[in-house]
Amino acid sequence: MAALLPEILFECNGQAPAPSKDFYQLIVSRSQVILRWWKISLRSEFRTARPGELKESHEDFVDDSTLHAQIGIIFGQKTLCYVTNLCQGRYDFLGRLPESLILYILTFLDLEDITQLSQVSRTFQKICNSDKLWEHIVERSCDRVTPEMRSLAQDLGWKQFFYTNKLQLQLQLRRRRKRQENQEMFLE
Structure with a gap:
């Protein structure tokens, strides 16, 4: 090695x-x-x-x-x-691995383990809080991620999206739809 x-x-x-x-x-x-x-x-x-x-x-x-x-x-x-x-x-072999491989390994960890690993170094803090990792966690935990949900997650950040209450997400999605409808009516 x-x-x-x-x-x-x-x-x-x-x-x-x-x-x-x-x-x-x-x-x-x-x-x-x-x-x-x-x-x-x-x-x-x-x-x-x-x-x-x-x-x-x-x-x-x-x-x-x-x-x-x-x-x-x-x-x-x-x-x-x-x-x-x-x-x-x-x-420290783990720290020398490519970021893509570290992200793949992290997808197998529990949320508590990811939280602890994020405290190891600045590099792991950046990786553990990355949108790539949290996008995978959200996709794994949800049955289906709609394009509308994906758009909201990209605006909020995937980690924030994951930890947001379902009722709050529904409210934010409704507000987003209403804003889009208003913009479409304004453009017509």
């Missing part, structure tokens, strides 16, 4: 905390961790400083507490934890 992973597993850029203005790049490939830095300073002793690069294998990175501290300061503890997990072979 790891063979399906791209060569670059993770990449991010950041600036050291103030007062430093140094710029850093962190790359995690399949075999190594690469930290690059550029000294950006007005101080005369750093004007001739060249960019630097540190490369370590995954095994060496896991044991390097100094590098852990530096990455934690620059990129934060969440990034450090994620990079450490990658180096230990704990990959």
Whole structure:
């Protein structure tokens, strides 16, 4: 399964905390961790400083507490934890799947599970609240979706349509029909 992973597993850029203005790049490939830095300073002793690069294998990175501290300061503890997990072979395969495949998998989950999954990350929040997913849920839960219902759902949003009370939907459909009839009479 790891063979399906791209060569670059993770990449991010950041600036050291103030007062430093140094710029850093962190790359995690399949075999190594690469930290690059550029000294950006007005101080005369750093004007001739060249960019630097540190490369370590995954095994060496896991044991390097100094590098852990530096990455934690620059990129934060969440990034450090994620990079450490990658180096230990704990990959997030679900997050790497194409969106269409994730949507297909989500169609088999209960609504409570979809709600919990939407809290995992911004990516899953976007997918779990997408009109594509909720359109499928509505179609699965209704006997028949009429063109009129489909039009209303596209205006409201499929998730809102799903959670709207049946009486409210009927009222909104009646109002919609009446508006269309009035527009047709006005055009004639």
